[in-house]
Amino acid sequence: MARLSLDNVTKSFANFDAVKDVSIDVGDGEFLAVLGPSGCGKTTLLRLVAGFEKVTSGEIRIGSEVVSGKGGSVAPEKRRVGIVFQNYALWPHMTVAENIGYSLKVAKLDKAVARRKVEDALALVNLQGLGERRPANLSGGQRQRVALARCLVAAPSLVLFDEPLANLDVHLRASMEDEFASFHKRTGTTIVYITHDQAEAMALADRIAVMDGGRLAQLATPRELYHEPANEMVASFISQGILLPADVLSAEERGHCKVRVLGAELIVRCRPGERPRTGAKVCCRSADLDVSQDGPGFDGLVKRVIYQGGSARIEFTPSTSPDLTLHFERPDPVALESGAQARLRIRSGWLIPAAGGAS
Amino acid sequence: MSTRIRESRGQEMVLTAAVAIVIVLLSLLPMLRLIKEIVAPGGTLSTVAIKAGLGSPATWIATWHTLVVGIGGTLLAVLSGTLVAVLVTLTDIRARSAMVLCYVMPLMIAPQVTALAWLQLFGPASPFLKLFGAAPPLGTRNPLYSTSGIILLLGVQYGPLVFLLVRAGLRKLPRELVEAARAGGAGWFTVLITIVLPLMTPSIMAAAALAFVSCVGNFGIPAFLGIPANYLVLPTLIYQRLSGGGPAVLGETAFLSVLIGIIAMAGILAQEIMSRRRDYRISSTSLSAEPYELGRWRPAVQAGMWLLIVVVLFLPLFGLVLTSLVPGYGIALTAKTATLDNYRFVLFEHDAASRAFFNSFWLSIAAAVFAVLVAVPIGYLIAWGKQRWVRLLNLSVELPYALPGVVLAIASLLLFLRPIPLTGIQLYNTVWIILYAYLARFLVLALRPTISGYHQIDRALEEAAQVAGAGLFTRMRTIIFPLVAPAAIAGGLLIFMTALSELTVSALLWSSGSETIGVVMFSFEQGGDSNYAAAMSVITVAVTFVLMLVTNLLAPYLPTGVLPWRD
Numbered sequence: 001m002a003r004l005s006l007d008n009v010t011k012s013f014a015n016f017d018a019v020k021d022v023s024i025d026v027g028d029g030e031f032l033a034v035l036g037p038s039g040c041g042k043t044t045l046l047r048l049v050a051g052f053e054k055v056t057s058g059e060i061r062i063g064s065e066v067v068s069g070k071g072g073s074v075a076p077e078k079r080r081v082g083i084v085f086q087n088y089a090l091w092p093h094m095t096v097a098e099n100i101g102y103s104l105k106v107a108k109l110d111k112a113v114a115r116r117k118v119e120d121a122l123a124l125v126n127l128q129g130l131g132e133r134r135p136a137n138l139s140g141g142q143r144q145r146v147a148l149a150r151c152l153v154a155a156p157s158l159v160l161f162d163e164p165l166a167n168l169d170v171h172l173r174a175s176m177e178d179e180f181a182s183f184h185k186r187t188g189t190t191i192v193y194i195t196h197d198q199a200e201a202m203a204l205a206d207r208i209a210v211m212d213g214g215r216l217a218q219l220a221t222p223r224e225l226y227h228e229p230a231n232e233m234v235a236s237f238i239s240q241g242i243l244l245p246a247d248v249l250s251a252e253e254r255g256h257c258k259v260r261v262l263g264a265e266l267i268v269r270c271r272p273g274e275r276p277r278t279g280a281k282v283c284c285r286s287a288d289l290d291v292s293q294d295g296p297g298f299d300g301l302v303k304r305v306i307y308q309g310g311s312a313r314i315e316f317t318p319s320t321s322p323d324l325t326l327h328f329e330r331p332d333p334v335a336l337e338s339g340a341q342a343r344l345r346i347r348s349g350w351l352i353p354a355a356g357g358a359s
Numbered sequence: 360m361s362t363r364i365r366e367s368r369g370q371e372m373v374l375t376a377a378v379a380i381v382i383v384l385l386s387l388l389p390m391l392r393l394i395k396e397i398v399a400p401g402g403t404l405s406t407v408a409i410k411a412g413l414g415s416p417a418t419w420i421a422t423w424h425t426l427v428v429g430i431g432g433t434l435l436a437v438l439s440g441t442l443v444a445v446l447v448t449l450t451d452i453r454a455r456s457a458m459v460l461c462y463v464m465p466l467m468i469a470p471q472v473t474a475l476a477w478l479q480l481f482g483p484a485s486p487f488l489k490l491f492g493a494a495p496p497l498g499t500r501n502p503l504y505s506t507s508g509i510i511l512l513l514g515v516q517y518g519p520l521v522f523l524l525v526r527a528g529l530r531k532l533p534r535e536l537v538e539a540a541r542a543g544g545a546g547w548f549t550v551l552i553t554i555v556l557p558l559m560t561p562s563i564m565a566a567a568a569l570a571f572v573s574c575v576g577n578f579g580i581p582a583f584l585g586i587p588a589n590y591l592v593l594p595t596l597i598y599q600r601l602s603g604g605g606p607a608v609l610g611e612t613a614f615l616s617v618l619i620g621i622i623a624m625a626g627i628l629a630q631e632i633m634s635r636r637r638d639y640r641i642s643s644t645s646l647s648a649e650p651y652e653l654g655r656w657r658p659a660v661q662a663g664m665w666l667l668i669v670v671v672l673f674l675p676l677f678g679l680v681l682t683s684l685v686p687g688y689g690i691a692l693t694a695k696t697a698t699l700d701n702y703r704f705v706l707f708e709h710d711a712a713s714r715a716f717f718n719s720f721w722l723s724i725a726a727a728v729f730a731v732l733v734a735v736p737i738g739y740l741i742a743w744g745k746q747r748w749v750r751l752l753n754l755s756v757e758l759p760y761a762l763p764g765v766v767l768a769i770a771s772l773l774l775f776l777r778p779i780p781l782t783g784i785q786l787y788n789t790v791w792i793i794l795y796a797y798l799a800r801f802l803v804l805a806l807r808p809t810i811s812g813y814h815q816i817d818r819a820l821e822e823a824a825q826v827a828g829a830g831l832f833t834r835m836r837t838i839i840f841p842l843v844a845p846a847a848i849a850g851g852l853l854i855f856m857t858a859l860s861e862l863t864v865s866a867l868l869w870s871s872g873s874e875t876i877g878v879v880m881f882s883f884e885q886g887g888d889s890n891y892a893a894a895m896s897v898i899t900v901a902v903t904f905v906l907m908l909v910t911n912l913l914a915p916y917l918p919t920g921v922l923p924w925r926d
């Protein structure tokens with residue numbers, strides 16, 4: 001178990017910054033998920049931590065030791081990190097047991113001890129008795145469990161996962177998620193877990209780092225990420241938040257302030273110290289939207305109604321700003337039809353902090 | 360069938376039939392004729408030929424020698440080729456493309472030229488050793504006239520072949536497999552031994568099989584190094600029998616050539632069986648691993664690599680050039696003695712030599728042009744055709760090249776010893792029989808790049824033309840040929856380079872008036888005129904080198920891997 005800290009880590013390929021100025025502190029035993037759109041630098045970040053890439057600038061520490069930095073770089077085989085790849089990366093020329101026991105063999109561990117450890121690792125991932133199989137004769141879920149066992153057997157202080165469930169089907173994912181969670185609970189290993197599946201990240205992680213274009217967009221707990229996104233990217237990326245232009249009308253008072261959105265005034269949550277300003281953005285979730293027959297709110301046109309089984313997703317355009325699209329869900333039976341006029345009310349929202357305000 | 364359907368299929372049937380005829384003529388016919396000679400000489404089933412062959416002790420000695428140099432050469436080629444492939448592919452060594460170019464170069468040089476060059480380097484007459492006054496006294500035996508000499512040169516010649524295949528395999532190795540091992544605590548060397556090399560065994564074994572077939576069938580090296588030491592392998596035994604006995608011993612040599620074919624096939628079969636037990640198919644596609652940082656070892660490793668290249672390429676070629684400039688055997692080369700007389704002699708004065716240049720040039724051009732024109736439709740059927748038997752087609756074109764050249768040469772002799780039935784045309788003892796053998800043997804060199812060219816083309820391009828109303832022949836001419844032309848032409852150039860100084864086939868098929876460069880070079884060397892042989896070699900190497908540069912111009916339009924020397 002070890003702390004992992006990244007200090008202003010930058011990685012450039014030629015003159016393209018795949019990771020830029022990222023600072024993250026992962027506590028001992030913490031489960032950190034890294035979330036972000038494709039190509040935002042997640043894998044690169046992970047490979048930097050594992051030591052397969054060298055940092056261009058900045059510093060990485062595992063425990064108290066500087067493993068990457070100005071002074072050079074500790075070789076991957078000396079870092080005691082475990083890593084689980086999306087494509088499993090099991091060695092096809094070895095049996096399952098040989099795959100799992102590889103790091104023990106390299107460490108020249110006593111054969112009998114190694115065998116027992118392999119057995120334990122197999123039991124840990126519920127694969128007893130499959131030790132003599134070849135990886136080619138396993139299902140995708142089994143392969144991923146072997147990969148997990150292989151990285152656990154050496155009891156690494158830090159385990160890195162790179163989209164370990166991306167190649168599995170939905171049902172298997174859910175059960176593997178449970179397995180990862182219980183593994184984390186049982187061993188208390190520090191984990192960095194890369195995914196582009198938000199639900200997975202929310203379900204597993206203590207904290208989530210959202211990355212965007214190589215930069216860290218926000219590092220926060222799942223709850224905070226959902227309710228209090230630090231910027232527009234996080235707001236729209238997490239659970240498809242709806243961003244609406246707003247003017248702040250009153251200063252913050254006990255975590256709330258008054259804003260004007262689409263001509264209607266309402267109270268939203270905000271950071272301490274907000275003051276009146278224009279050109280702000282409010283993030284609201286589809287659950288914050290309500291159809292109101294009359295009363296406060298704004299009018300608009302129902303553009304599309306998409307039936308989703310049990311509920312419908314409705315896309316709505318306010319008449320005052322026709323290039324905005326709001327979406328929300330209504331349970332069956334849905335009264336609205338595409339082309340109909342309706343009036344919407346925003347129940348609450350979150351005022352995105354002004355740019356430059358640190359996360 | 361409605362007429363419209365018949366019309367639609369008509370052109371394809373014509374194409375298929377034409378291709379089938381070419382393949383039957385060039386590849387099935389000679390093989391069948393050879394087999395007939397063994398099992399039914401003179402038209403009736405008999406085991407006389409086989410018994411005669413098995414009864415001769417010379418057969419057994421030559422077979423034993425063939426196996427020794429075949430296995431020895433293969434081992435050396437596999438060790439050196441694999442080592443170089445690992446260093447060049449997996450480490451951060453510098454000047455990689457230059458290294459690949461130089462290391463692969465011996466593959467583009469004819470084996471007898473390699474043999475000649477090395478002989479000139481170490482012999483008592485060596486102008487190179489004389490430069491330092493280090494030459495052994497005249498009359499000393501050249502150390503290369505020996506089993507180990509043959510093995511060494513076979514290893515040098517075919518190491519690059521192994522290198523190319525193993526390098527291709529290493530490039531497909533996904534980086535995660537390496538990284539998982541390093542994260543598990545394994546250092547680079549452990550990863551190499553426990554992960555990389557085991558995963559490469561299929562590539563290495565395939566390369567070994569190919570090197571074995573090449574070593575066993577090689578004629579140039581054992582001819583130059585073995586015959587003077589009276590160390591005969593099967594190809595040289597066939598050559599000696601045939602040049603001594605003429606057509607009368609054809610039946611016996613047919614048996615010997617089938618024996619070579621069997622040994623070669625046994626090598627391939629052994630590889631098939633072994634690799635079936637080790638099916639490490641690597642399924643995932645991924646980036647290849649980051650090169651290993653050699654750190655402070657890098658200068659040493661680089662120096663070692665360049666030393667190897669100097670020894671296997673530059674020194675021999677240098678020795679060759681020196682020899683070609685010396686006026687006569689054993690004379691030391693100085694500014695005063697250096698002369699271009701040898702070049703003048705072989706190009707303009709010696710009848711057979713100048714004829715040989717003419718013959719080899721037009722034979723190679725004819726073989727190359729024919730192969731390019733034929734490879735396009737055959738490649739079309741193999742790459743895009745829907746019929747299942749086209750795999751067979753591919754196999755039968757590969758066969759004459761996969762089998763040692765001696766086999767095809769003997770088959771051609773048998774086929775054309777008598778005038779062609781019905782027409783009465785006599786090919787035996789003319790230059791045409793050599794052309795026939797070249798066409799059959801080298802076609803596949805143009806076909807392979809053409810097929811990979813087809814695989815790179817979006818078939819929709821052809822389909823668009825089809826929808827526009829173009830018939831098959833029109834499409835072939837206006838769409839398909841222009842698209843695959845670079846690959847096919849690159850293949851043609853490879854054929855030209857290979858055929859230009861070819862010896863194995865022409866040594867058995869030539870006759871007075873139809874000499875090739877290889878044949879004349881060989882007879883100069885046998886007659887002790889190494890200087891003339893060296894001058895001819897230098898000319899062919901220079902032509903090859905210029906052609907390589909010309910072919911490089913095509914490189915941007917070619918699928919990767921078509922030009923072996925390009926990285």
Ligand SMILES: Nc1ncnc2c1ncn2[C@@H]1O[C@H](COP(=O)(O)OP(=O)(O)OP(=O)(O)O)[C@@H](O)[C@H]1O
Pocket residue numbers: 013018036037038039040041042043044045196
């Ligand atoms: N070795 C490399 N050389 C050059 N560019 C690279 C290299 N590795 C990654 N990149 C680039 O860095 C960026 C980030 O890549 P990375 O693999 O980290 O993305 P990712 O967030 O893992 O994406 P995905 O979710 O698709 O896996 C990409 O634009 C990628 O093209």
Ligand SMILES: [Mg+2]
Pocket residue numbers: 042043044
């Ligand atoms: Mg990735």
